[in-house]
Amino acid sequence: MKLASLTVDGCRRAGAVNDAEDGVAVLPTALGSVDTIVRGGSEALKAVRGALATAEILPLAGTQLEAPLQRFNRDILCTGWNYWDHFEESKGKREGQDPVGRPEHPTFFTKGPDTVLGPTDDISYDPKLSSKWDYEAEIAIVIGRDGRSIPEGKALEYVFGYTVANDISQRDLQRAHGGQWLKGKSIDATMPIGPWITTADEIDDLGSLQVQCELNGRIMQNASSAHMAFSFSRIIAELSIGMTLRAGDLILTGTPSGIGNAREPQVFLRDGDIVVTRVSGLGELRNAVVLTSLT
Known part of the structure; x- marks a missing residue:
């Protein structure tokens, strides 16, 4: 899985990049940011996979991706x-x-x-x-x-x-x-x-x-x-x-x-x-x- 960060309607969201469709699935706000998913481990990834079937797909081309991680524990x-x-x-x-x-x-x-x-x-x-x-x-x-x-x-x-x-x-x-x-x-x-x-x-x-x-x-x-x-x-x-x-x-x-x-x-x-x-x-x-x- 490829997890990306993007802003949709003014809200920072996590997305899953779909190479086959050249798109990015916008994940539900309840799943939080990519930082949240990383800290959630296998259970968070399981929730991401479960959300993909109903996620909105945006074309990857033209979508402004952000730094995937933005909340750091340290340097x-x-x-x-x-x-x-x-x-x-x-x-x-x-x-x-x-x-x-x-x-x-x-x-x-x-x-x-x-x-x-x-x-x-x-x-x-x-x-x-x-x-x-x-x-x-x-x-x-x-x-x-x-x-x-x-x-x-x-x-x-x-x-x-x-x-x-x-x-x-x-x-x-x-x-x-x-x-x-x-x-x-x-x-x-x-x-x-x-x-x-x-x-x-x-x-x-x-x-x-x-x-x-x-x-x-x-x-x-x-x-x-x-x-x-x-x-x-x-x-x-x-x-x-x-x-x-x-x-x-x-x-x-x-x-x-x-x-x-x-x-x-x-x-x-x-x-x-x-x-x-x-x-x-x-x-x-x-x-x-x-x-x-x-x-």
Whole structure:
């Protein structure tokens, strides 16, 4: 199932995308938002399936979808350097610490929830704030059950679904604050997610998802999830050691090579750019970079 958020008659509603009909079924208000359904687990999904037969169907084309998640328990949880090709391309160019060898454990950081945008919303861009705006196409995990110290072998049982994200980053801000990534990752209205959440049962092979970022029609990133340094299960297991993950948490799983900061010459986002982020089986984001005053 693919769960999307949309506004109908001024009311934010949850919808279920029907690929066969190229439409979106508008779910009853009693089921609440996608955030509510995620926290409701299997019983909520059962109620969604029961409501589909009588739901109003809107054409997907022309329907403005919003960020599927908009109510967060905490900061967005993120994984750095999780594709070895990206780790290698960034040697000597990293913001803060620069490990000599490959890490033995995932690298974690967070970014503020006010970064979140919808799948076609404008990415805010303020050159007064930073001169190095970069793109990072990623697969994001949506947690569906509370859990702490989750065994790696059971980690996927805690996943509600997956979505697409672009972790837009300000490289100079990352470097400016003691090597901590939070500031250079947390600028308001800069991280599109969506276009929907694909439930875990829809994904046959987590190792064959193709991650791409296209900038003004040029493919900048193109890699398979098979190239991840640490698997989805490993990320969940290590992140949850002694720390409770909660239903509704969003975990970004890292970006492949091709980022602008590591290119020669470097490529950074500018006003008017069009960024397309896609993951096979999960959908596509299409966002314009738009001059905005953030200072």
